[in-house]
Amino acid sequence: MAKIALTYKAVLLIHYSIMSHQKLVLKYLAMILIAVVMGVGSFALIIYIPPEGKIVSNGPWQTDLSVGSTQSDIYMRARIALMGLFALNKSEAVYFIARNDSQGKPLNSRCDYRIEGRDLPARWWSITVLGWNYFLIPNEDNRYSYNWANISSNTDKSYAIKLSPERKAGNWISTGAKDQGQFKLNLRLYKPYPIVLEKPGTIDLPLIIREECQ
Amino acid sequence: MKNWLKISLITIILASIIHLIIVICFPSIVLRIVHKKISERAGGVNVVLHNLPTTAANNPIVNSSPDLLYSVCAFDLSNGPILFRAKVPDSYWSISGFDAETNNFFSVNNEQSRSKYFELVLVGPDGSLKVDGNVRMVKAPTTRGVVLFRTLVPKANKIEGLIRTQKTAICTPLQ
Numbered sequence: 001m002a003k004i005a006l007t008y009k010a011v012l013l014i015h016y017s018i019m020s021h022q023k024l025v026l027k028y029l030a031m032i033l034i035a036v037v038m039g040v041g042s043f044a045l046i047i048y049i050p051p052e053g054k055i056v057s058n059g060p061w062q063t064d065l066s067v068g069s070t071q072s073d074i075y076m077r078a079r080i081a082l083m084g085l086f087a088l089n090k091s092e093a094v095y096f097i098a099r100n101d102s103q104g105k106p107l108n109s110r111c112d113y114r115i116e117g118r119d120l121p122a123r124w125w126s127i128t129v130l131g132w133n134y135f136l137i138p139n140e141d142n143r144y145s146y147n148w149a150n151i152s153s154n155t156d157k158s159y160a161i162k163l164s165p166e167r168k169a170g171n172w173i174s175t176g177a178k179d180q181g182q183f184k185l186n187l188r189l190y191k192p193y194p195i196v197l198e199k200p201g202t203i204d205l206p207l208i209i210r211e212e213c214q
Numbered sequence: 215m216k217n218w219l220k221i222s223l224i225t226i227i228l229a230s231i232i233h234l235i236i237v238i239c240f241p242s243i244v245l246r247i248v249h250k251k252i253s254e255r256a257g258g259v260n261v262v263l264h265n266l267p268t269t270a271a272n273n274p275i276v277n278s279s280p281d282l283l284y285s286v287c288a289f290d291l292s293n294g295p296i297l298f299r300a301k302v303p304d305s306y307w308s309i310s311g312f313d314a315e316t317n318n319f320f321s322v323n324n325e326q327s328r329s330k331y332f333e334l335v336l337v338g339p340d341g342s343l344k345v346d347g348n349v350r351m352v353k354a355p356t357t358r359g360v361v362l363f364r365t366l367v368p369k370a371n372k373i374e375g376l377i378r379t380q381k382t383a384i385c386t387p388l389q
Binding site: 039068144 | 221225226228229230232234236237238240244245248268269270275277279281306308312318325362366
């Protein structure tokens with residue numbers, strides 16, 4: 001009983017303190033709210049912006065060789081936790097992401113694209129189409145990627161992959177509905193050859209050529 | 215005016231602190247959530263969950279590869295070491311460990327495996343254990359984390375055999 005009375009008194013005291021300093025309390029509450037919005041907002045913003053510095057660009061492809069290791073900075077770790085959870089470190093796999101075509105324009109499902117490349121310097125590789133949220137884009141064929149073993153290639157190991165909302169002959173991956181919006185490509189190099197780790201910015205990676213747009 | 219400046223400065227400092235706390239804690243929060251989800255789906259910690267082939271309808275983890283079969287184990291080393299065992303296929307296969315902050319602390323692939331049946335014992339940050347020659351011992355930097363088995367499906371016609379191999383993977387407390 002005494003405990004309840006004490007709690008009641010404490011609540012009353014807090015209530016009167018708030019009422020007598022209403023303006024001040026509101027001011028501090030607004031300050032905390034703004035700080036939370038700024039803190040969370042700046043986190044959300046920075047996590048989606050590709051960082052400068054450790055990022056290596058190779059045409060439209062970008063990679064960070066510190067992925068998966070303790071050498072990653074706090075921002076890269078947060079980014080990987082959100083967009084590439086369980087990524088392996090560079091000795092096992094190197095991941096190149098393309099958000100733009102070879103002319104620097106964002107990849108968009110309103111356009112058709114052609115990826116042109118040759119065999120890549122790794123034990124095995126694959127190219128996957130991802131939605132804006134890094135998840136696979138639904139399609140009737142359940143075809144989301146091509147790898148070195150299942151792609152139809154020429155005798156010189158060159159190949160072309162068509163990306164479009166409508167079905168095409170040959171190596172084709174759907175980019176979903178035309179209003180799907182922006183999408184990304186993930187080029188995985190598993191057990192990359194030493195040249196990938198030595199010169200990730202100059203190895204021969206596929207071109208992403210934009211064709212017609214609607 | 216001076217009062218406004220003071221309030222703005224305090225707000226910015228507070229926002230920066232909140233920002234840094236989120237950035238630093240985010241990976242461990244994500245791992246904690248994923249760890250819980252995996253152990254719930256697998257029926258507990260230290261139990262393997264064999265995921266179905268990755269499709270848009272079955273895409274539990276962001277940026278998963280549709281060319282790989284994934285089996286996962288949410289490990290907890292509080293009660294001692296955990297044994298991981300799997301049959302190693304001819305195509306690419308790997309086992310990799312991720313600590314409580316999502317760092318990849320080890321990975322071994324089929325070419326590095328010493329036999330057709332791969333065995334690895336994971337011990338806690340302060341643990342140590344004598345193991346047989348063919349069994350690997352890895353020290354985890356944190357008590358909790360996730361171990362992932364990846365099996366490559368190079369061509370669709372190989373999938374059934376590779377799923378059978380995928381399902382040989384286990385993780386279990388060491389007796």
